[in-house]
Amino acid sequence: MKKACSHLEATAHHRTASTHPSGHGCVECLKDGGEWVHLRLCLTCGHVGCCDDSPSRHATGHFHASSHPVIKSFEPGEDWAWCFVDEQLLERIPTFPGESPSAHYSAP
Numbered sequence: 352m353k354k355a356c357s358h359l360e361a362t363a364h365h366r367t368a369s370t371h372p373s374g375h376g377c378v379e380c381l382k383d384g385g386e387w388v389h390l391r392l393c394l395t396c397g398h399v400g401c402c403d404d405s406p407s408r409h410a411t412g413h414f415h416a417s418s419h420p421v422i423k424s425f426e427p428g429e430d431w432a433w434c435f436v437d438e439q440l441l442e443r444i445p446t447f448p449g450e451s452p453s454a455h456y457s458a459p
């Protein structure tokens with residue numbers, strides 16, 4: 352059995368404010384003309400990056416560059432979170448307004 356993830360526990364129980372998303376799409380893909388499948392929101396700084404099914408995997412790249420441990424889905428109706436450090440999933444986290452878009456943002 353895996354040890355409980357302190358990063359996800361802190362995310363689930365101790366957040367007091369919303370994380371402001373950096374935009375309505377993957378920051379790097381929008382800049383470079385890339386495409387994404389799904390979006391992820393860094394709960395430390397608000398960076399929006401593309402998922403690991405996307406060609407450039409910018410959300411994971413952001414973790415490696417920043418060491419920010421937890422992302423959440425930035426897709427409508429999804430409120431799960433993932434810890435890169437402990438490689439653990441939390442199926443449901445408290446979500447503040449603005450942390451989940453009302454519609455899927457598609458790449459231009």
